[in-house]
Structure formats: C-alpha cells, structure tokens
Amino acid sequence: MVELLSPANNLACLKTAIDYGADAVYCGLKELNMRATAKNFTREELVEGIKYAHDNNKKVYLCTNTVVYENELKKVEEILDFANFAEVDAVIVSDLGTMQLANELGLRVHASVQCNITNSLTAKFYSKFAKRVILSRELTLNQIKEIRENLKKDNINLELEGFVHGALCVAISGRCFLSSYLFGRHANCGDCLQPCRRKWKLINEHHDGTYEIVCEGKYLLSPKDLCMIGHIPELMEVFDSFKIEGRAKNADYVMRTTKIYREAIDSVLDGSYYDKLPYFKKELEKVYNRGYETGFYFKDVNKNHDFQYEIEGNASKYRKVEIGKVVNFYKKVNVAEIELWNDLKVGDTILIIGKTTGCVEEIVKSMQINHKDVKIAKKGDRVGVKLNHIVREGDRVYLLKEK
Secondary structure, eight states: OOOEEOOOOSHHHHHHHTTTTTTEEEOBBSSSOOOSSSOOOEEEHHHHHHHHHHHTTOOOEEEEEEEGGGGGGGHHHHHHHHHOOOOOOOEEOOHHHHHHHHTTTTTOOEOOOGOOOOOOHHHHHHTTTTEEEEEEEEEHHHHHHHHHHHHHHHOOEEEEEEEEEEEOOOSSGOOOOOEEEEHOOOOOGGGGOGGGSEEEOOOOETSOEEEEEEEEEEEETOEEEOOOGGGHHHHHTTTTTTOOOOOTSOHHHHHHHHHHHHHHHHHHHHHHHHHHHHHHHHHHHTTTTTTTOOOTTTTOOOOOOOOOOOSSSSSHHHHHHHHEEEEEEEEEEEEEEEEESSEEEEOOOEEEEETTTOOOOOOEOOOTTTTTSSSEETTTTTEEOOOSSOOOOEEEEEEEEOO
C-alpha cells in the first residue's frame, strides 16, 4: 500500500493533513530546512504535532535537508538530538555527513530530492545511510521503473518516494543559484526569493552587436505545477510513497490535496478510480496552482514543453473570500454561530480555518437566525450553521467562490 505524504508549515496544517487522510506529514523547524520563509515549527509545536500523529497511528518526518556549512555543524547535532527526543519517525537529509551522524544517533534517514538521485547505482550508494530515497524530479516514469527493477535484482531493500503534486522548480532538483546571485538569498538553504517566477526577456544577440527580442514580458522560467492525479495506478506500481509539495502553502491547500489523493489511492484499490477521475480533477482546480502538467514523467514519450508563460501566480478559477468568524460553537448539536461580514446562503461551500481546527470544508445545508430557518443570511447577521466537523471560537470563515 503506497504511503500518502503531505506537507505542513505549521501545527494547523499537520492536524489537517492527518484528519484528511495523510499517512505521514513532513515539516521543518525554523532552522536548516528548505522552506526557511514558511512559518515552520517551534520545538514545542513539533512535539505536540508528533503526539497528535502518533495518537492517530500516523508518522512525522523532519526536514533537515539544506546545504550545511562548517559553522552549522553544532546546530545540526542539536537538531538531530532533538529529533531523537521528540520521536520523529525519520529525518529528510541531503548532506552526507548529516546522514552519517543521524545513523549514529539511531535515526531513520530519508535521502532528500536535493541529492539528485537519478540511477540505481546512486540509490544503492545512499542505501548505506538511508531507508528511503526521494528520487530526482527530472526522471521519467520509465526510468523510475528501471531503477526499481535494478534495485530489486540487486536485493537492495530501499523505499522509493516521488512527488505527485505541487510546484515545480526550473532548477535541477531545486539546486538553484539565481536567488543567491541576484539577492544574496540562498535557495539551497531554504531562503529562495523565487526570481524565476517574475517576468523575463529573452534576447538573441548577434556577433555584429545587433540583437532581437525573442520574447518580452513573459514568465519564461516559471513552469506549471505538477499534477499526477490522472496517473495514480501507474505511480502506485513504482513508488512506496506519494509526496505532495507545499510546505509554504496554507491549510486549505493541504486539506484538499490530501483529501483528493487519499480518495484517489483508495479508489484504485476498490476499482472506482476511473469513474471518479473527473471529480478528482475538478476538486484540484480549486487550490492554488499555476496551471497543471505532468512534469518530467512522460518527457521521453512526449517532447512538448508545457510551460505557462502568460500569467503570474494562481491560475485557479476559484477564490476563497473571508466572510466571517465563528463566535460560538455548540458542541452538543454541532452548530457554529457565525458573525458575517459578507452574505451567505444555503448551498454555499465554506472553509473554516483556525490554529487548532486546521481547515475543514462544509457545504451549508441549513441555517438559522433567532431559531428560524433561513435560506440567505446577510452581512452583519449572526447565523447558526449546522456542521459535520468541530470548529472553535475565533476560527475564520471563507466562502469558496468560482470567478
């Protein structure tokens, strides 16, 4: 059975991922992880998150996968000691010295995608240190099949993890120097400013000093996002773990991507996958995306490049609009009292997001004002909404709208 591995930039995202079907969550402390600009975890939050995961028979993997410099060695040792104390299920590592130290401390190691593992010989080498390798994003599905077969022939017991959804980077396995060169912000230490997502000009200069602008004001270095929802059965044959990218994303992204990939995996097992595929695709259009493609998985059979040059940022037709907050929750009847600053009607889809709640999605099926049923509630009203989930006072309420 393939593992579903979801991202978490904070405790709310971790709990959301677990609640919506993730088998494991990967996250980082505020040091030495590849998402330094994300919220990340304090040590106390990580301990709480691991307890929540373990209480639900799920796992937590800690990212310690940056480039490590000499002056950071003591910090590395301290983080690994803490990972042991906190009972982290594995550490995700790219630095070989850190892998060796983690082994000595008895920690389970997963070799990061930053290792750029592209063949079975390299994977075999990392098997000396790691129980799992996260294969390079630049591999095709056929190449991954070959790697798996050759490892099996050599009796190498090594788990293979691969990305199935999320942002793609223009650099090989994320090893980029553009941000560092332009702004002194080191992408390989998790501090990327993503200059690749900006507009660029492509100029063809001639030897006589003349030139022509081939392309101007386009997003030349910004690939579409990866979405492999249409190829789950094939990927289940080669991977032990499906990884969703997004440790800088919000709880609603974590909720929906986790929910849909969980349902997709389960539907392959019960035979309903192809019937449900249109629904899966429609649901994933509701999260932040730059347009979708299949990355490098089929580049050996499809030579077409599928970049989105025309737009910056979110291509989704859906937006979440903040419309109110929860002022009371009546647990006995599962009703939230919501103070509205925008209209709400029966049939609307809402997201309720909070630090403890994480993110839950609800379709409004009934509402009451002063104990009387209503179909529409207006700005300024306090309305009671029947829910399927537990929410909390102070949680924010968003309306999911199609543009």
